[in-house]
Amino acid sequence: xxxxxxxxxxxxxxxxxxxxxxxxxxxxxxxxxxxxxxxxxxxxxxxxxxxxxxxxxxxxxxxxxxxxxxxxxxxxxxxxxxxxxxxxxxxxxxxxxxxxxxxxxxxxxxxxxxxxxxxxxxxxxxxxxxxxxxxxxxxxxxxxxxxxxxxxxxxxxxxxxxxxxxxxxxxxxxxxxxxxxxxxxxxxxxxxxxxxxxxxxxxxxxxxxxxxxxxxxxxxxxxxxxxxxxxxxxxxxxxxxxxxxxxxxxxxxxxxxxxxxxxxxxxxxxxxxxxxxxxxxxxxxxxxxxxxxxxxxxxxxxxxxxxxxxxxxxxxxxxxxxxxxxxxxxxxxxxxxxxxxxxxxxxxxxxxxxxxxxxxxxxxxxxxxxxxxxxxxxx
Amino acid sequence: xxxxxxxxxxxxxxxxxxxxxxxxxxxxxxxxxxxxxxxxxxxxxxxxxxxxxxxxxxxxxxxxxxxxxxxxxxxxxxxxxxxxxxxxxxxxxxxxxxxxxxxxxxxxxxxxxxxxxxxxxxxxxxxxxxxxxxxxxxxxxxxxxxxxxxxxxxxxxxxxxxxxxxxxxxxxxxxxxxxxxxxxxxxxxxxxxxxxxxxxxxxxxxxxxxxxxxxxxxxxxxxxxxxxxxxxxxxxxxxxxxxxxxxxxxxxxxxxxxxxxxxxxxxxxxxxxxxxxxxxxxxxxxxxxxxxxxxxxxxxxxxxxxxxxxxxxxxxxxxxxxxxxxxxxxxxxxxxxxxxxx
Numbered sequence: 001x002x003x004x005x006x007x008x009x010x011x012x013x014x015x016x017x018x019x020x021x022x023x024x025x026x027x028x029x030x031x032x033x034x035x036x037x038x039x040x041x042x043x044x045x046x047x048x049x050x051x052x053x054x055x056x057x058x059x060x061x062x063x064x065x066x067x068x069x070x071x072x073x074x075x076x077x078x079x080x081x082x083x084x085x086x087x088x089x090x091x092x093x094x095x096x097x098x099x100x101x102x103x104x105x106x107x108x109x110x111x112x113x114x115x116x117x118x119x120x121x122x123x124x125x126x127x128x129x130x131x132x133x134x135x136x137x138x139x140x141x142x143x144x145x146x147x148x149x150x151x152x153x154x155x156x157x158x159x160x161x162x163x164x165x166x167x168x169x170x171x172x173x174x175x176x177x178x179x180x181x182x183x184x185x186x187x188x189x190x191x192x193x194x195x196x197x198x199x200x201x202x203x204x205x206x207x208x209x210x211x212x213x214x215x216x217x218x219x220x221x222x223x224x225x226x227x228x229x230x231x232x233x234x235x236x237x238x239x240x241x242x243x244x245x246x247x248x249x250x251x252x253x254x255x256x257x258x259x260x261x262x263x264x265x266x267x268x269x270x271x272x273x274x275x276x277x278x279x280x281x282x283x284x285x286x287x288x289x290x291x292x293x294x295x296x297x298x299x300x301x302x303x304x305x306x307x308x309x310x311x312x313x314x315x316x317x318x319x320x321x322x323x324x325x326x327x328x329x330x331x332x333x334x335x336x337x338x339x340x341x342x343x344x345x346x347x348x349x350x351x352x353x354x355x356x357x358x359x360x361x362x363x364x365x366x367x368x369x370x371x372x373x374x375x376x377x378x379x
Numbered sequence: 380x381x382x383x384x385x386x387x388x389x390x391x392x393x394x395x396x397x398x399x400x401x402x403x404x405x406x407x408x409x410x411x412x413x414x415x416x417x418x419x420x421x422x423x424x425x426x427x428x429x430x431x432x433x434x435x436x437x438x439x440x441x442x443x444x445x446x447x448x449x450x451x452x453x454x455x456x457x458x459x460x461x462x463x464x465x466x467x468x469x470x471x472x473x474x475x476x477x478x479x480x481x482x483x484x485x486x487x488x489x490x491x492x493x494x495x496x497x498x499x500x501x502x503x504x505x506x507x508x509x510x511x512x513x514x515x516x517x518x519x520x521x522x523x524x525x526x527x528x529x530x531x532x533x534x535x536x537x538x539x540x541x542x543x544x545x546x547x548x549x550x551x552x553x554x555x556x557x558x559x560x561x562x563x564x565x566x567x568x569x570x571x572x573x574x575x576x577x578x579x580x581x582x583x584x585x586x587x588x589x590x591x592x593x594x595x596x597x598x599x600x601x602x603x604x605x606x607x608x609x610x611x612x613x614x615x616x617x618x619x620x621x622x623x624x625x626x627x628x629x630x631x632x633x634x635x636x637x638x639x640x641x642x643x644x645x646x647x648x649x650x651x652x653x654x655x656x657x658x659x660x661x662x663x664x665x666x667x668x669x670x671x672x673x674x675x676x677x678x679x680x681x682x683x684x685x686x687x688x689x690x691x692x693x694x695x696x697x698x699x700x701x702x703x704x705x706x707x708x709x710x711x712x713x714x715x716x717x718x719x720x721x
Contacts, residue, residue, distance in 0.1 A: 035624035036640075074452075268623035269643070279619040283609040284413030284639040284652075286602070293633055299624040300414075300640050303602075312624075 002082060004117040006139055006196075008052050009110070010043055011103055012127035013060030018248045021372045022348060027059065029127035030066045031252070032331045032349060034259055034268065034275075035297040035312045038069060039246060040127045041277045044076040044085070049273050050135040052123065054083030056113050058106045060090055060099065075278045088113060102217030108206040119199050124219070126193040130255050131243040132266065132273050138237050139196060147235040148201045149227060151175060152194035154239050164190035165220050167236050175234035178224045189236055192243055195219065201232060242266040253346055253368040256312045256329045260295055280315045280332070290321050306336065320355075345369040351376070384516060385496040385543060386425040386433035389478045390418060390444060390504040391468055396588030399708045400688060404443040407504035409586065410671050410689065412599055412608075413639040413654050416447050417505045417586060419617045420608075421538075426454045427613040428512035430500070432461035434490055436483050438468045446618075453616045464490060478503045478537045479561035481550045491547050499546050501561050503537035507595060508583040509608050509615065515540055515577050524575035528565050531583045539565065545572075582607035593686060593706045596652050596669050600635055622655045630661065639672075646676075660695070667703070671711075685709065 016028025023031060029040035040057075047055050055078060059066055072078075073085030088110050090099050100106035107114075107124065114122060121142065123135055133152070142150040153167050161182070167189045168177040179185070205223055209215050215222045227234055242265035246252040258264040268275060282301025287293065292307040301316040306323035314332040319325060322339040330336065330347045337355035345359045346368060353359070353371070357379055361367040390407040400409050407418035418435075425433055433456060437444055450456075451463030466487040479501040484491075491499065498519070500512060510529070519527040519540050526545075529538035539561045549558060558564050565574055582604055584595040598604050609615065622641025627633065632647040639655040646663035653659070654671045660678035668685040676682065677695035684701035687693070688711035696717045701707030709715055 262628075269626070269641070274621055275623070276621050279621070281614050281616060281619075283605065283615070284637045285625065286600075286605065287633045287636050287638060288602075289635040291633065293627045293631065295629045296627045297624040298627065298638075308627075314624075 004054050004083060004119045006052055006054075006121040006123055006135075007083075007114060007117050007119040008047050008055045008123040008125055008135070009107055009114070010040070010047075010055055010057045010125045010127050011106060011193075012040055012057050012066060013063075013100055013106060014126075014128055015061040016128060016247060019246075019252065020249055020370055022249070022252075022346070022370065023062070025062055026065045027061045027063060028247075030062075030069060031246075032314055033130065033246065033252070034256060035314050036280075036299045037275060037277045039130065040066070040070075041076075041275055042130050042132070043125050043127050044070075044073075044078065045273075045275045046131075046133050046135060047125075048076045048078060048276065050133075052135060053078065053080050054117060054119075055085045056088045056110060057085060057127070058088045058100065058110065060106070063087075063089055069278055071278075076276045083117070086113065102215075102222070103219045104206060104209050104215075104223045105217035107202070108210050108217070111203065111206065114199065114203075122197045122199050122202050124193075124195040124197065128247065129193065129243060129245055130266065131192075131239075131241065132270075132275075133194075133239060133241065133243075134273075135194075135196075138194070138239075141237050142196045142235070145173075145235045146233065147196075148198050148232040149224075150196040150235045150237045151224075152192045152239050153189040153236045154192055154243050156188055156190045158185070158188050161185035161188045161190065165193075167191055169236045173236045173238070175224075175228065175236050177228065178220060180220055189238070191220065192239060193219075196237075201227075205230075205232075249346060249370050250368050253329060253344075257310070257327065259297060259312060260310055282315050288321075291319075306340075314349075345371055347371050383497040384425075384428075384430045384512065384540075385491065385494055385499045386422075386430040387436065387479070387484070387499060387501045388418065388421055388425075388433060388504050389436045389480070389501065390441075391436050391438040391480065391483070392478060392503060392505065393438070394587045396590075397586075397592065398589060399710050400589065400592065400686075403711055405438055405441065405504075406586075407437075408443040408447055409505070409592070410654060411507060411586065411592075411596065413637050413652050415615060415617045417507065418444070418447070419615050420507050420509065421502050421504060422448075422454055423613075423615045424508060424510045425500070425502075425512060426456065426616065428510070430512065431456075431458065432464070432494060432496065434464040434466050434487070436466045436468070436480070441467075449618070453618055455616075461494075466490070477560045477562055479539065481553050481558060481560055484546075485550050485553070488547065488550060491543055494543075496543055499541055499543045501539045501541070503585070505586045506536055506538070506583055507586060507608065508536075508579075508581065509610055509613055510538075510579060510581065510583070511613070512540075518577050519575065522575050523573065525572035526561075526565060527575045527577050529577050529579050531579045533578075534585075535565075536579060536583055536585065589686070589706065589708065590704065593669065593684075593703070597650070597667065597703075599637055599652065600650060605637075620655060628661075631659075646678075646680075654689070668706075682707075688712075691715065 012029040016023045078085040244255045285302040288305040291304045295310045298313045299315040303318045305321045306319040316333040319336045320338045326343045331349040335352045341358045343360040361369045456463040527540040529536045625642040628645045631644045638653045641656040645661045646659045656673040662679040671689040674691040676693045680697045685707040690712045
C-alpha cells in the first residue's frame with residue numbers, strides 16, 4: 001500500500017461511567033453535544049480539517065450506535081479509496097479474545113492496521129474531548145523539535161491542576177516527569193491525551209510494554225514513564241484555545257453552556273474549521289407565535305411553542321406551550337409537554353416530559369439534574 | 380410492484396413569471412422552505428415511493444442543479460444499478476413551459492429500452508408536495524389506464540404515469556401522431572388511449588410565479604400545512620451543508636417563523652422564512668419575508684414582505700417595504716445600501 005505520512009488512532013472505547021445514565025447504551029464519544037453533534041465529531045472533524053485522511057477508530061464499550069454513526073466516514077469526508085476511517089473493535093485470534101485492557105493495549109493490538117500504511121508518525125487521539133485543533137501545527141512542531149514523542153498540553157488553573165495528568169517540563173518544553181493527578185502539582189500543564197509518536201518508537205515501546213506483566217497498558221501510567229526512563233525525547237506542545245474533557249454530567253453541561261457565550265473560544269460558526277456530523281435530515285425549525293427564545297442554540301426539526309432561555313436544543317425536539325426551559329440541554333427528539341419547568345438539567349434523547357412537570361436541582365447545590373425515565377416516575 | 384417505475388423529472392421548464400429568482404438558476408433549483416430546492420420535493424417523493432431509477436431532463440444552463448444533485452447520494456441514488464441519470468437538452472435555448480418534451484426523451488431512448496421497468500412517471504420539477512406514487516400506480520393498474528394524469532384541485536399537477544413501452548411507441552411515432560410532449564397526448568380530444576385522472580388530495584403547490592412562490596412559502600408557517608409536507612417516515616432529502624444550530628442572541632425576538640440552521644438572530648423576526656446561514660442584526664425587524672441562504676442583514680433595518688435571494692447584503696438602517704401581492708425582491712448577490720432607493 002501507499003505509505004502515509006501520519007495515521008491517526010482515535011480511542012473511542014471508553015465507558016465514561018461518570019456520565020451516568022447517558023452512557024448506559026452508548027459509548028462516551030457517541031454522547032450528543034452542542035445541539036447537533038456527538039462528542040466524537042470534534043476529533044473526526046479536526047482530522048479532516050488537518051488533512052489527516054487515515055483514521056483508525058478503536059471501539060469496545062457499547063459500540064453499536066458508534067459504529068453505525070461512523071459508517072464509512074462520509075459525514076467527515078473520510079470515505080476514501082485509500083485510507084479513510086476504519087473501525088477497529090477487539091477481535092479474537094488463535095490464542096483467544098483480546099480485550100483492550102488499556103489505551104496502549106488497544107493500539108498494540110492494532111499494529112497490523114498501522115503496519116499496512118507504514119506511517120512516519122502516529123497521532124493518538126481521544127474521542128471524548130471537545131476542542132478544535134489543527135494537528136498539522138503539532139506535527140510540524142514535532143518534526144522541528146526532532147522529538148520521539150510530542151504530547152499536547154494545556155495550561156489549567158493551578159487550583160485545578162491536581163485533577164489532571166500533569167507534565168513537568170524544563171525550559172525547552174522537554175517533559176521531565178509525568179504525574180497523574182498529583183496532590184501537590186509542580187506544574188500546571190495538563191496532558192490533553194493527544195500524542196504524536198514516531199512510528200518506530202511507538203512500535204518498540206508498545207512491544208516492550210506488552211512484555212511487562214505488571215503494566216496496566218495505559219499511555220499515561222505506563223508507556224510515558226517507560227519512555228522517560230529510556231531517555232527518549234518527549235516534548236510538550238502547548239495548545240492555546242478551548243479544550244474541555246466532558247467526562248462528567250456537570251462538565252458536559254458546562255461545555256454546552258460555553259457554546260452560548262460568544263467569547264468562549266469554541267466557535268461553531270467558523271467555516272474554515274467546520275465541525276461535521278451525520279445529518280438528521282429534518283426540516284427547518286418552526287418557532288410558533290407563543291414562543292420566546294433568548295440566548296440559545298436550536299437545531300433543525302424543532303418545534304418551539306414555549307420559552308427557551310439560555311439553553312441548547314437538539315434536533316427534533318418539541319417544546320409545547322407554556323413551558324419554560326432555562327440553562328438546560330435538551331437532547332434529540334425529546335418532547336416537553338405543556339407548562340413544564342426545567343432548570344439546570346440535561347434531558348436525554350427521546351424522553352417525553354409530561355405536562356406540568358417541574359425539573360430542577362435542589363436550590364442549594366450547584367448540581368445538574370440528569371433526567372432518566374426512572375427519575376420521571378418519582379416526580 | 381413500485382420497483383417497476385422509472386422516474387423522469389423535467390427540469391428544463393422555464394417560466395418568465397419567476398423573473399428575478401431564475402436569473403442564475405433553473406426553476407428546479409429555486410430555494411424553498413428554508414433549506415430545500417424545488418426539485419427536492421418531487422425527487423424525494425419518488426425515492427420514498429420506492430423508485431430507484433430517476434432521469435433528470437435538464438437544460439443547457441445547469442450548474443446550480445448539478446451542484447445540488449451531485450451523484451444523488453443524499454437521495455440514496457448513487458447506485459451501481461440504476462440511480463440518477465442526466466439527459467441534457469438537445470437545444471441551447473430549450474426553455475418552455477411544456478413538460479416531458481419527446482424530442483429530448485428520444486435522444487435518450489436507450490434508457491427506456493435498457494431498463495425492465497414497466498412504467499414511467501414523468502413529472503415537472505417545481506411542485507411542492509410529498510406524494511406517494513405507489514397509490515397512483517395501483518389506481519393506474521386497477522383502472523386499466525394507458526396514461527394517468529395526477530390532478531390537484533381540478534388542475535393538472537404536471538405528473539403523468541404511462542407504460543414504458545407505450546411511451547417508447549409514442550416517441551418513435553412522433554412524425555405520425557404529431558405529439559411533442561406527454562401533455563399533447565393527454566389533451567388530445569380524439570385520443571383513443573385510455574386517459575385517467577387521479578385526484579391527489581394531500582398538499583401540493585405548483586410554484587410558477589413570484590406571487591405563488593411568496594404565498595406558498597408563507598403558507599408553510601401554518602402547522603397544518605407543514606405537517607403534510609414534512610413527514611417523519613417520508614423525509615424530504617436535500618444537499619447537506621453542515622451548518623451549526625441557529626444561535627439566538629440576547630434581545631432577539633422570533634415569532635411564527637421557519638428558521639434553518641447556521642443563522643445568527645439578533646433582531647426581530649415575524650411570519651418569515653429564514654434560510655441557512657442568515658444573519659439578522661440588532662434592532663432589525665423582518666416581517667412577512669423570505670430571506671435566502673447566507674444573506675446578511677445589518678442593524679436597524681426594516682424589511683416587510685420582501686424576498687431576498689441568496690448572498691444578499693443589506694447595510695445598516697435600510698428600509699424595504701413590499702406588499703403581499705408584490706413582494707420586494709432583491710436579486711442574488713446584490714447589495715442594498717440605505718440611500719439606494721431614496
